[in-house]
Amino acid sequence: MYSxxxxxxxxxxxxxxxxxxxxxxxxxxxxxxxxxxxxxxxVKYIARRLDMRVNEVEEVVTFYTxxxxxxxxxxxxxxxxxxxxxxxxxEAITEHLCRKLGTGLGETTSDGKFTVMEVECLGYCDLxxxxxxxxxxxxxxxxxxxxxxxDELV
Amino acid sequence: xxxxxTTRFDLKGEACDIDVYIKTGGYAALEKAFREMTPEAVIxxxxxxxLRGRGGAGFPTGMKWxxxxxxxxxxxxxxxxxxxxxxxxxxxxxxxxxxxxxxxEGMLITAYALNARDSYIYIRGEYWYIKEILERxxxxxxxxxxxxxxxxxxxxxxxxxxHPGAGAYICGEETALLESLEGKxxxxxxxxxxxxxxxxxxxxxxxxxVETLAAVPWIISNGGDAYRALGTEKxxxxxxxxxxxxxxxxxxYEVPMGYPMSKLIYEDCGGIxxxxxxxxxxxxxxxxxxxxxxxxxxxxxDYESVAAVGSMLGSGGVIVMDETVDIFETTRxxxxxxxxxxxxxxxxxxxxxxxxxxxxxxxHRYEGRPGDVELLHELADKILGKSFCPLGDAAAMxxxxxIDKFREDFDRRIKHDLVQIKMHAAD
Ligand SMILES: Cc1cc2nc3c(=O)[nH]c(=O)nc-3n(C[C@H](O)[C@H](O)[C@H](O)COP(=O)(O)O)c2cc1C
Ligand code: SF4
Ligand code: FES
Numbered sequence: 001m002y003s004x005x006x007x008x009x010x011x012x013x014x015x016x017x018x019x020x021x022x023x024x025x026x027x028x029x030x031x032x033x034x035x036x037x038x039x040x041x042x043v044k045y046i047a048r049r050l051d052m053r054v055n056e057v058e059e060v061v062t063f064y065t066x067x068x069x070x071x072x073x074x075x076x077x078x079x080x081x082x083x084x085x086x087x088x089x090x091e092a093i094t095e096h097l098c099r100k101l102g103t104g105l106g107e108t109t110s111d112g113k114f115t116v117m118e119v120e121c122l123g124y125c126d127l128x129x130x131x132x133x134x135x136x137x138x139x140x141x142x143x144x145x146x147x148x149x150x151d152e153l154v
Numbered sequence: 155x156x157x158x159x160t161t162r163f164d165l166k167g168e169a170c171d172i173d174v175y176i177k178t179g180g181y182a183a184l185e186k187a188f189r190e191m192t193p194e195a196v197i198x199x200x201x202x203x204x205l206r207g208r209g210g211a212g213f214p215t216g217m218k219w220x221x222x223x224x225x226x227x228x229x230x231x232x233x234x235x236x237x238x239x240x241x242x243x244x245x246x247x248x249x250x251x252x253x254x255x256x257x258x259e260g261m262l263i264t265a266y267a268l269n270a271r272d273s274y275i276y277i278r279g280e281y282w283y284i285k286e287i288l289e290r291x292x293x294x295x296x297x298x299x300x301x302x303x304x305x306x307x308x309x310x311x312x313x314x315x316x317h318p319g320a321g322a323y324i325c326g327e328e329t330a331l332l333e334s335l336e337g338k339x340x341x342x343x344x345x346x347x348x349x350x351x352x353x354x355x356x357x358x359x360x361x362x363x364v365e366t367l368a369a370v371p372w373i374i375s376n377g378g379d380a381y382r383a384l385g386t387e388k389x390x391x392x393x394x395x396x397x398x399x400x401x402x403x404x405x406x407y408e409v410p411m412g413y414p415m416s417k418l419i420y421e422d423c424g425g426i427x428x429x430x431x432x433x434x435x436x437x438x439x440x441x442x443x444x445x446x447x448x449x450x451x452x453x454x455x456d457y458e459s460v461a462a463v464g465s466m467l468g469s470g471g472v473i474v475m476d477e478t479v480d481i482f483e484t485t486r487x488x489x490x491x492x493x494x495x496x497x498x499x500x501x502x503x504x505x506x507x508x509x510x511x512x513x514x515x516x517x518h519r520y521e522g523r524p525g526d527v528e529l530l531h532e533l534a535d536k537i538l539g540k541s542f543c544p545l546g547d548a549a550a551m552x553x554x555x556x557i558d559k560f561r562e563d564f565d566r567r568i569k570h571d572l573v574q575i576k577m578h579a580a581d
Binding site: 016018025059060063064065066067082083084086087120121122123124125127135137 | 317
């Protein structure tokens with residue numbers, strides 16, 4: 001189902017745990033890496049690969065916010081909305097991004113490139129406000145910095 | 155000031171390389187523990203140190219370890235809690251990215267003391283690059299024989315794996331974390347039994363925070379008494395504080411337990427930004443009660459002193475708010491957080507946070523009804539002490555303390571109809 005490297009990675013992951021099911025979170029990241037989101041096929045395949053029932057995998061996917069069951073933008077622009085970022089202007093960053101890209105919160109631009117999201121505390125409170133683009137952190141951002149980051153990805 | 159946790163922070167990541175770590179004294183504590191100490195002696199030393207859990211609850215670490223049964227049919231485990239999702243907290247992040255081997259060494263000493271073969275670091279998924287730093291460090295430790303079969307000729311095997319979470323604050327709660335590590339939804343388990351007796355895969359399991367485990371090598375090298383002497387009698391050692399908000403130099407600061415909070419804020423962090431005045435501080439991550447600027451003046455940074463002003467040391471996330479901040483808005487922000495993060499398992503928390511948020515939202519639109527401030531207080535009361543896990547309390551306490559201390563910020567949100575305004579005018 002996945003690239004050879006990723007299938008090997010799954011085999012390796014299974015050696016970490018006494019039960020296969022424990023690998024479900026790391027394996028779901030592999031699914032997202034390959035397909036951009038967790039597809040119906042992914043759910044069925046992972047269930048088979050990890051000796052789980054399909055609804056058990058489904059339950060896990062929907063519980064954790066970092067997985068998506070629907071297509072999302074190539075770049076997830078995740079602005080932290082929580083207190084330390086809030087008091088240093090996070091809301092203005094989110095509004096700026098939405099205006100700039102002409103999209104609503106949680107929506108994806110028509111070219112499929114960007115999804116603007118509000119997320120909860122990212123553990124970078126001392127470096128607030130923060131924007132995480134996929135897995136990359138950008139600290140102490142302002143609207144000018146955000147413009148630069150997005151323009152480089154267009 | 156003696157540093158325990160941050161000695162290699164200035165190297166800005168060079169200590170991720172095992173040779174740099176060893177050259178700067180690394181893995182010496184592990185050698186000492188394995189070659190010169192019995193597992194019991196290691197636990198004794200940690201007990202003497204008065205080290206308490208740095209994840210938020212402050213439970214004495216040595217005591218927790220001594221609850222683990224010596225003999226067990228099921229394998230024992232050491233699990234590091236690197237979920238770090240408490241708003242205001244970003245200390246474990248720097249400990250792991252600047253000095254990953256110190257955590258690995260601390261975990262190995264712990265695994266030796268408890269006779270556990272396999273250990274896991276459960277790290278929040280957003281810290282993906284730190285997961286990779288840890289994996290590289292672990293690979294080096296295997297190469298040098300600190301991990302794997304027959305570690306340091308002890309005849310014993312030690313393995314360490316990094317496991318990513320995927321965006322759920324509740325998975326920082328230790329039993330929810332174990333559920334998550336077993337591949338399930340992160341719903342907390344009933345306690346007792348405590349994880350030290352029945353934990354991961356049913357085996358005795360010690361769950362400790364990153365900072366807790368990272369202090370262990372220093373304690374073994376220098377002795378529990380020396381560690382304790384750095385802090386106060388009841389709160390041993392040093393602690394890492396994440397200072398965020400309206401502060402000139404935000405960041406992570408290691409100070410001895412008992413250090414004055416005002417000194418941290420006004421001297422180390424350079425005081426409040428833009429010449430503004432301090433209004434309030436949340437001293438221990440978003441889950442603890444808020445304190446006023448006056449209370450900051452008399453507050454020391456140790457478990458007992460913060461409790462004396464009615465709050466808690468928690469995770470050490472110090473959120474600093476200047477005079478421009480509307481405490482109603484910050485409390486609304488946190489209520490949104492707890493409602494979003496409630497795992498939905500028990501009714502008081504699931505429904506209570508939903509109701510809280512509803513009232514907050516209408517007050518946000520300046521459409522609060524007379525009695526809404528009291529209603530918020532009551533709703534919080536219905537959650538407090540009545541929910542299945544401490545997340546419920548964490549949602550309720552900030553609301554009550556904010557109302558009690560900054561009532562005027564809430565009252566402003568109430569829309570009085572004309573009759574009432576006239577009545578007030580007549581008073
Ligand atoms: C809702 C909730 C979230 C928590 N989040 C964390 C966390 O992110 N990191 C952490 O170390 N402890 C967290 N804890 C505390 C853990 O349950 C546990 O007490 C801790 O990992 C024990 O380690 P320690 O004794 O070394 O602090 C949380 C607790 C609750 C109730
Ligand atoms: S208190 Fe909240 S987070 Fe804890 S079990 Fe109940 S619903 Fe879940
Ligand atoms: S509040 Fe934004 S990173 Fe913590």
